[in-house]
Amino acid sequence: MNEPYSPATPRPMSSTSPSTMKMLMGFLAVFIVAQTIGTVLFCLYLHMKMDKMEEVLNLNEDYIFLRKDRGASKEQPKFEMQRGHEHEHPHSMRKNETPVAVEKRQPIAVHLAGQNSSRRVSVLEWKTTMYGPTSNNVISYQEGKLKVKEAGLYYIYSQVSFCSMEATLAPFTLYIYLHLPMEEDRLLLKGFDTHRTSTSSCEPQSIREGGVFELREGDMVFVNVTDSTRVNYKQGITYFGIFKL
Template sequence: MINTYSSNLPPPPVPPRPGTQSSMRNWTRSRSHVRFLCAAFVVQTVVTIALFLYLFQRIDAASNENNSTFNNDLIVLKRLEECESNSLDSGSLLDCSKVLQKFQGIISKLSQIEGKAWGLSAPGTPSGTEARAQMTIMASSGQTLKWNPDYSMLKNVEYYTRSRSLQIRVPGYYFVYSQVTFSKAHPKTPLAQFVMRRRSSAERAGEDLLLKAFCSPGSNDLCTSYQAGMFRLEEGQQLYVNVTDSSLVNFEVTTTTFGLFLMQRVP
């Protein structure tokens, strides 16, 4: 039989393969992610370069300012040196007088500022006159405790090994403290420590008691006595620590100590 049927319609499209549409979507997403990462990298690079340039300009400006200040200082010092010479004419001498007046004004302002700073930090205590001492104990015998100056802290206070005493160099009001630990009790005498003051020969000669403290050992045969006070001390006066018996003292550096520090200087 002969097929006489004919049609002018185009053939139907080929159906897509399974998974083709999902692959296209994934590729589109990947391309979007790559674009986003590239844009973020470009923005970060631009910001980093901008910050670097800003910091470089700030550092360069600060360096130029410091160099300018240094150069100005050199010019002023050179001008002062020229003013010191005798080969200047009358006009130059007039300029020198103006420079010296300005220089003296700056010095006076600096002195006032330094004076205010000291007034806030330590009233009545000028710079360089602080005095303090913290002594490290040494094993010894006798009534007066002995200290090791090589391992002690001393500033503007002298330690005399022979008398085992601290001598005051800067007069003023001092905070004095003393701590003594006893390892066992005395059979007859209570355990006690005394901070003594020896007056110089220029004053009324003699000694007086500043502080006194007792302690009684407990079941562990150890007891610690501590005492402290504020005293006005004059130049040349000496302080030392007496105990009932130094053979009963615990000579560990953390248990027995003696010291003082200047609170306010007096003329």
């Protein structure tokens, strides 16, 4: 006899019990709370540590400042005493200096203006000016020449103003020579101008030369031109000078 077929009854799905879920949720909540408390405590500790370090740094800066202040207060009386001593004896550092040493502290220079001459000369002549330096013990003037009494480097310069005329063919030339008594004079500087005018009247032109030279004790320098009768001697345009570097 055949029995009727009955389908198998499905097995019910297993599910987590409510007690297990409660334990899991409780553990998670405790972990979150503990993590939060730990983070807060760490932040408080870090903040306290930084405050303590800042306090130590401030104390260190105050200590350094006090040390400097005490050192300055100790040095100030000595400085004031020294200043008072210098004020009382202003020439104590110079009382043993010789006239030569005093002269060396001052600029060594001579600046001269052209001396008018109606005749033709081989060496231009010069005169002192109101504002140019002329008085010192190292450079002297002798018959148109400047003589140095101390060896060294010197800057030598000269400017000569002259008349340029229509009939002039040869260039006007300026020479600065080193005078050597026992041999031929040595040329130091040279400048020339070939400008010519279209009229017969005098048209002023200027030539200027300058340079640095090593001079020996007793050396002499002077200025010469191709035609001294054409030199213009108006104030400030013809001059000759030298100064020690």
